[in-house]
Amino acid sequence: MKPFTQHEGLVAPLDRVNVDTDQIIPKQFLKRIQRTGFGQFLFYDWRFREDGTPDPDFVLNRAEYRQASILLARDNFGCGSSREHAPWALQDFGFRVIVAPSFADIFYNNCFKNGLLPLRLPGEVVDRLFAEVQRRPGYRLTVDLESCEVRDGQGWKTGFDIDPFRRESLLKGLDDIGMTLSKEMQISRYEQKIPGYMVPTEA
Amino acid sequence: MPKTLFDKIWERHVVDEEPGKPPLLYIDLHLVHEVTSPQAFEGLRLAGRKVRRPDLTFAVVDHNVPTTDRNLPIADPVAAEQIETLARNCRDFGIRLWDLHAVEQGIVHVIGPELGLTLPGKTIVCGDSHTSTHGAFGALAFGIGTSEVEHVLATQCLPQSKPRTTEVNITGRRRRGVSAKDVILALIARNGTDFATGSVIEYTGEAIREMTMEERMTVCNMSIEAGARAGLIAPDETTFAYVKGRRFAPRGEQWEEAVRDWKELYTDPGAVFDRRVELDVSTLAPQVTWGTNPGMGTDVTGVVPSPEDFADEARRRAVERALQYMDLKPGTPITSIRIDRVFIGSCTNSRLEDLRAAAAIVRGHKVAPHVRAMVVPGSGLVKRQAEAEGLDRIFREAGFEWREAGCSMCLGMNPDILQPGERCASTSNRNFEGRQGRGGRTHLVSPEMAAAAAVAGHFVDVREWF
Numbered sequence: 201m202k203p204f205t206q207h208e209g210l211v212a213p214l215d216r217v218n219v220d221t222d223q224i225i226p227k228q229f230l231k232r233i234q235r236t237g238f239g240q241f242l243f244y245d246w247r248f249r250e251d252g253t254p255d256p257d258f259v260l261n262r263a264e265y266r267q268a269s270i271l272l273a274r275d276n277f278g279c280g281s282s283r284e285h286a287p288w289a290l291q292d293f294g295f296r297v298i299v300a301p302s303f304a305d306i307f308y309n310n311c312f313k314n315g316l317l318p319l320r321l322p323g324e325v326v327d328r329l330f331a332e333v334q335r336r337p338g339y340r341l342t343v344d345l346e347s348c349e350v351r352d353g354q355g356w357k358t359g360f361d362i363d364p365f366r367r368e369s370l371l372k373g374l375d376d377i378g379m380t381l382s383k384e385m386q387i388s389r390y391e392q393k394i395p396g397y398m399v400p401t402e403a
Numbered sequence: 404m405p406k407t408l409f410d411k412i413w414e415r416h417v418v419d420e421e422p423g424k425p426p427l428l429y430i431d432l433h434l435v436h437e438v439t440s441p442q443a444f445e446g447l448r449l450a451g452r453k454v455r456r457p458d459l460t461f462a463v464v465d466h467n468v469p470t471t472d473r474n475l476p477i478a479d480p481v482a483a484e485q486i487e488t489l490a491r492n493c494r495d496f497g498i499r500l501w502d503l504h505a506v507e508q509g510i511v512h513v514i515g516p517e518l519g520l521t522l523p524g525k526t527i528v529c530g531d532s533h534t535s536t537h538g539a540f541g542a543l544a545f546g547i548g549t550s551e552v553e554h555v556l557a558t559q560c561l562p563q564s565k566p567r568t569t570e571v572n573i574t575g576r577r578r579r580g581v582s583a584k585d586v587i588l589a590l591i592a593r594n595g596t597d598f599a600t601g602s603v604i605e606y607t608g609e610a611i612r613e614m615t616m617e618e619r620m621t622v623c624n625m626s627i628e629a630g631a632r633a634g635l636i637a638p639d640e641t642t643f644a645y646v647k648g649r650r651f652a653p654r655g656e657q658w659e660e661a662v663r664d665w666k667e668l669y670t671d672p673g674a675v676f677d678r679r680v681e682l683d684v685s686t687l688a689p690q691v692t693w694g695t696n697p698g699m700g701t702d703v704t705g706v707v708p709s710p711e712d713f714a715d716e717a718r719r720r721a722v723e724r725a726l727q728y729m730d731l732k733p734g735t736p737i738t739s740i741r742i743d744r745v746f747i748g749s750c751t752n753s754r755l756e757d758l759r760a761a762a763a764i765v766r767g768h769k770v771a772p773h774v775r776a777m778v779v780p781g782s783g784l785v786k787r788q789a790e791a792e793g794l795d796r797i798f799r800e801a802g803f804e805w806r807e808a809g810c811s812m813c814l815g816m817n818p819d820i821l822q823p824g825e826r827c828a829s830t831s832n833r834n835f836e837g838r839q840g841r842g843g844r845t846h847l848v849s850p851e852m853a854a855a856a857a858v859a860g861h862f863v864d865v866r867e868w869f
């Protein structure tokens with residue numbers, strides 16, 4: 201996995217609560233068997249009108265946000281389906297950080313597996329950031345995972361909390377399957393104690 | 404110290420714990436389907452890894468499959484490739500697969516319980532958020548992403564930080580025509596789609612004890628729509644009676660041993676949950692959603708709300724947007740909403756009892772002339788049993804389409820989709836924008852409510868039909 205230490209980028213505001221993974225990547229694009237190439241389908245039904253032309257009103261279609269790599273969002277971002285295609289699509293589109301007051305659990309987990317940082321900030325801070333993006337065209341943020349700090353280059357900054365283990369894994373880009381495999385002895389020992397009835401056998 | 408049911412299952416599954424790291428949890432059952440697994444198998448191949456426990460891993464095709472004649476080739480080449488990829492992966496890695504032609508084929512969360520793979524006390528995962536369904540048996544069951552699917556395939560374990568716990572205590576006796584679906588829809592409408600985020604719900608109370616296993620599955624299924632990691636119900640005699648004799652269930656002495664173990668699976672008196680929520684269902688009415696998330700719902704006797712009814716600005720805007728998408732005006736009585744389509748199916752409501760309940764309403768009636776209605780049984784075995792009971796005839800005679808098993812119009816990955824602007828009474832679990840087809844409008848309801856709406860052509864209070 202790609203490590204994540206620090207990221208500086210343009211912020212795009214997606215001012216909606218409960219953005220579900222069906223919106224992030226609609227089901228018709230889940231049939232691909234690769235991990236890549238999902239960016240073109242990100243927010244498909246919002247980005248494109250029924251005739252397939254881009255909807256100029258949708259925030260990610262506006263010229264000033266074309267280069268955005270930080271997505272600013274509202275509560276319960278990523279709810280619904282467990283599809284990991286959602287973080288794949290966000291990342292493939294160019295996002296490295298999603299900022300929101302809260303995230304749905306499975307989506308939150310999935311982001312870390314892909315080097316995408318879901319950054320939880322308090323509701324008031326997110327409100328403030330939405331206001332700043334409105335007020336200052338080209339508003340940028342630096343997200344520093346090493347110092348656990350977000351800065352805007354105009355003197356504003358705030359710290360953030362993140363689970364230390366998740367932080368460490370992102371910073372180092374650790375292979376967590378490899379880490380579990382190194383527990384081979386413990387796993388085998390556990391398996392010896394599993395009651396026989398737990399292993400499915402056919403009548 | 405008194406423990407919750409969740410604590411007991413959790414503790415039985417910790418393989419390893421190191422300070423500063425999430426505990427490593429053993430997974431007893433891994434269910435796999437075609438949509439969220441190809442990249443996981445690819446990952447294994449690239450790393451030269453094997454599947455650690457093929458005997459604890461079972462695969463089925465459900466999301467993509469056509470629900471029409473199975474002897475015809477699959478029209479969509481991309482779907483066909485995904486289905487074929489699962490077959491190849493299962494062959495290469497030695498995993499049992501129920502393919503398109505197996506009578507056991509069906510929605511992953513329907514077949515696990517039906518085949519006796521889902522057992523109390525197990526940890527169960529699947530690359531699908533509605534894995535919470537299996538919690539109805541007192542199993543700790545949760546949805547995972549594709550990277551985690553790969554992790555479980557390779558190691559049979561998952562590092563998991565311990566979630567919080569929420570007790571949802573459901574009291575009172577439901578009146579006729581008020582189903583388990585109405586209970587869970589009302590719970591989410593009243594508490595929000597994220598009230599249980601980061602936690603495992605245990606459903607307790609007499610209303611839960613009185614439910615059948617299929618009703619409990621409906622409730623646990625939609626726990627994810629409350630944001631929960633999982634939903635749990637303590638196993639009891641109802642559970643044991645359901646499991647006993649199923650194809651993969653323990654037998655003989657192993658059965659006795661299992662039941663002895665399972666009887667320990669309850670929350671000790673005095674155990675503390677992080678949070679407690681109450682719901683009294685004695686006055687509950689059938690529910691209908693009017694918006695674009697499962698929490699945007701109300702009583703069938705109610706009206707479409709106005710954005711002004713909501714205090715918080717972000718919610719107000721969300722409601723405004725939802726009403727626009729759903730093409731509904733504030734103040735419209737729910738029963739005056741006319742529908743075009745009816746879908747009875749999905750892992751929430753496609754089991755035998757659901758089909759029986761819907762058929763009892765439909766019997767002797769005809770689907771309204773402007774409505775297209777379909778029934779998609781949850782599995783081949785459900786379909787076979789329903790046909791043995793003559794339910795298919797009741798539906799067909801009323802004008803319903805009777806389909807092969809699969810996810811179908813729950814998410815519309817196969818050709819079963821809504822056309823833009825079409826309005827559907829659906830027994831599924833998500834009414835997100837475009838979920839059943841771009842521009843389609845979904846109202847979530849119980850099987851009985853869907854059946855009655857099919858006949859009337861608009862929503863009706865099914866209680867008046869008894």
Ligand code: SF4
Pocket residue numbers: 465466510511512531533749750751809810813814831832
């Ligand atoms: S029936 Fe619907 S919710 Fe259930 S597994 Fe299939 S797609 Fe998911």
